[in-house]
Amino acid sequence: MSLNLTQIERVKTITKVDFYNNYVKKQKPVVVEQLVNDWPAFAKWDLNYIKAVAGDKIVPLYDDRPVSHTEGFNEAHKKMKMSEYVDMLQSGPTNYRIFLYNLMKEVPLLKFDFKWPDIGLRLIRQLPMLFFGGENSKVFMHYDIDYSNILHFHFHGKKRCVIFPQSETRFMYKVPHALIAREDIDFDNPDYEKWPALKNAKGFVCDLNHGEMLYMPEGYWHYMKYLTPGFSMSLRAFPRNAMNLSKAVYNILIMRHYDVFMRKWKGQEWIDYKNEQAVIRTNNKLAK
Template sequence: MKEKLQLKEIPRIKTISRKDFVEKYVKTQQPVVIERLIEDWPAYNKWTLDYIKKVAGEKEVPLYDNRPISSKYKFNEPHLRMKMGEYIDLLRSEPTKYRIFLYHLLKEVPSLQKDFQYPKIGLRFLKQLPMLFFGGEISKVFMHYDIDFANILHFHFEGKKECILFPPSQSKYLYKVPHALIAREDINFKEPDFNKFPALKKAEGFITHLTHGETLYMPEGYWHQMTYLTPGFSMSLRAIPRSAANLSKAVYNVAFMRYFDNYMRKWRGQKWIDYKNAQAVKTTHKRNQIKI
């Protein structure tokens, strides 16, 4: 029997008061799934892939697949473009690795802005329009944490989505790539190769499966990998970090780290990416006193 990661189920609750949410989850920085938080949103009953196709089918959208980061593409440069209606037809017809990442659909289709509200749950949300994420069966988002260390409410619509999370305290086991926000992209977090990546044995994380209308709270700086088990889409609302340390890390990431990495990628090309991947292994094994 193959060894697996140490993952425990994320706690689930039906509803929760603002006070309890802040005390039990935000202050303790613990993830939770809230099953009935958005039942009063128009989006809860309206937002399906068919509805999105109806209101946004002619919009051209950027698509990404699971190919590793390379010097060929700029940061967040899409791999393909397609009309939303054609993309949804693709999702319906067959498994696909193509997904939509950080897309301002609510800006493109303003009528959708009437379908949600900012939950009064004790978070100071950033009020720019939220971004949407779409994926087909088998598509996934690599293991990463967010550049701004935000507290995130992640709402899922249609289908089923698997979410694997690790708290920041587990970074030392996850083969973090330097000058980036990702783990080594060749790690299969469903069936990890512990011979190649032995430090993963020590990592302790969380797992859950989201269905339509459920909300996942991801605390500041949490690592997360999302896998679409069926076609579906999600929306995230973000709140600024409460921790001064995390806020300073966010400023560093936004103001310096990403520009430095882009410069080095432009200057050294694939050699820079290969160097970072090698350093991820070297640093992780040194930190955990692992010899291979």
């Protein structure tokens, strides 16, 4: 079975006014195909270039193993040199990904390859985070802790993005005290007998090619799959909606720390409890 997904609208180029009025104000996703054609990165950024300028950097890698109480928040599963990791990506499928990595801090040269787009969002002027993945590697379904508006740029190859607005959270088997859906759901081919609420969820999908940008509105759930080896960069803007901003503050100041405390105190029992509650709470909402 497949998810109930609509193709995300695409435009080749867009003005600041049109982007703000038609997408940011309406909180509607869009793919802009030629936003970065004048960036040096458009011509330069591929895996071989990253290997050449950052090959000696030690990078944190993550795979698709389930969350464990024995691991710290965003604790890496493995580390290796970037040159070795690029070789791994180019040699065949791998589950190892680089997640939320500030490579530009390690390699300042990369800062000169992109431009801050003047597109109607007040972007947070921290160095952008990069994400890398091998063929068929997946990023579990989640939404971001800060409810940001996200500009997600892809480079080298193709990446599939499946996204859902917060209005669909009641169908997503959200794990309580976390920002993720049940990790054992196959969002490529969901089992509706096991996860019946997903039949009601209405989302969006796109395949991003080199140089294309996906705008994800505040708090959107997203599941990413690398169809080929590649990497992406995200720029962010704080949520404009006051309710979303308050949820972001709660997530950062309270929820995250409470979850870390409970993991240390209860161990795997806490993880199992949350996964069980994800099903119970979703099914209760579905029954209503």
